[in-house]
Amino acid sequence: EVRLLESGGGLVQPGGSLRLSCAASGFPFSTYAMVWVRQAPGQGLEWVSSISVSGADTYYADSVKGRFTISRDNSKNTLCLQMNSLRAEDTAVYYCARHVVAAGCDSWGQGTLVTVSS
Amino acid sequence: QPVLTQSSSASASLGSSVKFTCTLSSGHSSYIIAWHQQQPGKAPRYLMKLEGSGSFNKGSGVSDRFSGSGSGADRHLTISNLQSEDEADYYCETWETNTRVFGGGTKLTVL
Numbered sequence: 226e227v228r229l230l231e232s233g234g235g236l237v238q239p240g241g242s243l244r245l246s247c248a249a250s251g252f253p254f255s256t257y258a259m260v261w262v263r264q265a266p267g268q269g270l271e272w273v274s275s276i277s278v279s280g281a282d283t284y285y286a287d288s289v290k291g292r293f294t295i296s297r298d299n300s301k302n303t304l305c306l307q308m309n310s311l312r313a314e315d316t317a318v319y320y321c322a323r324h325v326v327a328a329g330c331d332s333w334g335q336g337t338l339v340t341v342s343s
Numbered sequence: 344q345p346v347l348t349q350s351s352s353a354s355a356s357l358g359s360s361v362k363f364t365c366t367l368s369s370g371h372s373s374y375i376i377a378w379h380q381q382q383p384g385k386a387p388r389y390l391m392k393l394e395g396s397g398s399f400n401k402g403s404g405v406s407d408r409f410s411g412s413g414s415g416a417d418r419h420l421t422i423s424n425l426q427s428e429d430e431a432d433y434y435c436e437t438w439e440t441n442t443r444v445f446g447g448g449t450k451l452t453v454l
Contacts (some may be wrong), residue, residue: 260443262387262405269432269434269445269446269448270379270387270436270448271383272443275443277444284442320386320387323445325361327392328375328377328392329375329377329392329438330377330387330389330443331377331389331402332389333379333386333387333388334386335386343448
C-alpha cells in the first residue's frame with residue numbers, strides 16, 4: 226500500500242522558516258517524481274513544486290520561487306520542502322503527492338497545516 | 344502553460360447521475376488530465392486519468408459508478424447512482440514538464 230506521511234507543519238511568524246517532510250513507503254520511491262501541492266483555507270488546490278526522480282530537476286510555482294526549496298533523499302524515502310521568508314499568503318495545508326508519468330498525482334498524503342501569522 | 348476551467352458548483356439528487364466538465368485552454372486540447380475527489384476535511388483522492396480520445400484509467404479501488412469521457416478540449420467526469428458520500432469537491436489536473444495545473448474545482452451537493 227502506498228503511504229505518504231507529511232510532517233513539520235505549524236505556526237510560524239511572517240518572515241520565518243519551516244521545513245516540511247514527507248515519508249514515503251509501500252512503493253519504490255526512487256522511481257517516481259514527487260510533488261508538493263497546497264490548499265489555502267476554503268480555496269482550491271495549488272501546485273507548489275515538483276522534483277524529478279533523481280532530484281536533479283526541480284520546478285516551482287512563481288508564487289514560491291526563490292523562497293522554497295524542494296529536495297529528496299532516495300536512500301531515506303523522504304521528500305522535503307524548505308520554506309523561507311514565509312508570508313501570510315503561504316498559510317495552507319501542504320500535501321505531498323506521487324506523480325505518475327501520463328497519469329497525474331495518483332497518491333496523496335494526509336497533509337500538514339502551515340499557519341503564517343504574528 | 345495550460346489552464347483548466349471548471350464550473351464552481353453542481354447539484355444532483357440521490358440515485359441520479361451528474362456530469363462534470365473540465366475544459367483545457369486553447370492549444371492544449373491533447374493533454375491528458377486527471378480527476379481527483381476531495382471529501383470535506385479530507386485529502387484529495389485520485390480518481391482517474393483521462394485522455395483526449397475519451398479513454399480513461401481509474402485508480403485503485405475507485406467505484407464503477409465513476410467514468411470519464413470527452414473529446415477535444417472538454418473532459419468529463421460522470422458519477423452514476425449518486426450516493427451521499429459523493430458530496431465533495433472535484434478537481435481536474437494537467438501537467439507539463441515544469442509545471443502542474445489544477446482547475447478551480449467543482450463543489451457537488453447531493454440533494
